Amino acid sequence: MSTCYLNGDYLPIEQAKISVLDRGFIFGDGVYEVIPAYGGNLFRLQQHLQRLHNSLEAIRLTNPLSDPQWQEMLQTLVAENQDHNNTDQSLYLQVTRGVAKRDHPFPENTPATVFAMSNPLPAADMNKTQAGVAAITLDDIRWRYCYIKTTALLPNILLKQQAIEKHVTEAILVREGQVTEGSSSNLFIVKDGVIRTPAKSEQLLPGITRDLIVELAQKNALPCEETSISEAELHAADEIWLSSSTREILPVTRLDEKTVGNGTAGPLWRKMISIYQTYKQALRAGVETGSA
Ligand code: PDD
Numbered sequence: 001m002s003t004c005y006l007n008g009d010y011l012p013i014e015q016a017k018i019s020v021l022d023r024g025f026i027f028g029d030g031v032y033e034v035i036p037a038y039g040g041n042l043f044r045l046q047q048h049l050q051r052l053h054n055s056l057e058a059i060r061l062t063n064p065l066s067d068p069q070w071q072e073m074l075q076t077l078v079a080e081n082q083d084h085n086n087t088d089q090s091l092y093l094q095v096t097r098g099v100a101k102r103d104h105p106f107p108e109n110t111p112a113t114v115f116a117m118s119n120p121l122p123a124a125d126m127n128k129t130q131a132g133v134a135a136i137t138l139d140d141i142r143w144r145y146c147y148i149k150t151t152a153l154l155p156n157i158l159l160k161q162q163a164i165e166k167h168v169t170e171a172i173l174v175r176e177g178q179v180t181e182g183s184s185s186n187l188f189i190v191k192d193g194v195i196r197t198p199a200k201s202e203q204l205l206p207g208i209t210r211d212l213i214v215e216l217a218q219k220n221a222l223p224c225e226e227t228s229i230s231e232a233e234l235h236a237a238d239e240i241w242l243s244s245s246t247r248e249i250l251p252v253t254r255l256d257e258k259t260v261g262n263g264t265a266g267p268l269w270r271k272m273i274s275i276y277q278t279y280k281q282a283l284r285a286g287v288e289t290g291s292a
Contacts, residue, residue: 003080004117005073022113024096028152031055032094034245037078039284044208058148064112081118088121090246130265132253133169140173140180147202159183170242179229182242186210190239190268195224209243216275239266249273
């Protein structure tokens with residue numbers, strides 16, 4: 001039974017309960033983060049806490065904890081949930097606008113609900129990962145503030161489910177002819193030896209993994225551009241990658257039932273995943289502290 005955190009208490013997850021009037025439940029009025037912990041070390045904690053701060057500010061909710069308090073709580077959860085195999089963990093946290101009579105306006109004097117839990121994050125099977133995954137393109141039906149990491153994920157869920165029902169892993173989203181991101185991931189393409197990812201805007205989540213890939217590319221002198229990517233450019237790409245904290249960097253080898261590149265993970269993906277794994281190993285050994 002895993003240990004979670006709810007409003008100041010650590011308790012078995014089965015015993016954690018919130019009110020049916022919580023605005024997270026009633027309205028999806030909250031924000032969240034997903035933070036991997038490798039060998040007990042939280043991955044890019046400062047960047048995750050900064051993004052949480054940005055999301056809270058965007059929904060006009062005061063951050064209920066200070067950064068040191070977040071850090072202490074998350075590290076306690078990591079320690080409480082560490083198993084004998086030292087399995088990596090995925091920490092989930094969410095903050096909602098608290099419990100109040102159902103009414104649209106912000107309630108007054110209502111403390112936020114703070115919840116966090118840990119799930120095991122089993123290591124990816126590199127042989128399987130190298131084979132790549134399939135994806136489809138779909139119209140990005142989401143709202144205009146996709147940079148906020150809100151728990152209101154119904155559009156993302158409907159898009160992901162369409163992908164699953166087509167027996168593919170991800171839906172790559174297109175808004176007015178431009179690619180934004182995946183339903184639960186950021187997107188990269190490679191064309192003629194250049195790595196490209198959509199520039200940050202209100203229309204996509206500023207992924208922590210995305211930022212690290214851009215940083216690692218620059219550090220290792222791999223050409224990388226943050227720029228717009230049209231749907232036509234996506235279809236003409238030599239390589240397509242998806243990135244997220246939990247899936248790391250996934251090569252897409254089929255798009256809309258057509259082969260991408262030569263149908264296997266490409267050479268730049270191989271380079272980048274090896275750089276990424278080295279970075280993770282350093283973090284596991286406790287070397288990394290935030291910057292690449
Ligand atoms: N989602 N874009 C969307 C819409 C996402 O939901 C995610 C991650 C990302 C990648 O961000 P990061 O690299 O910070 O994980 C991009 C998480 C993993 C989730 O909802 O479970």
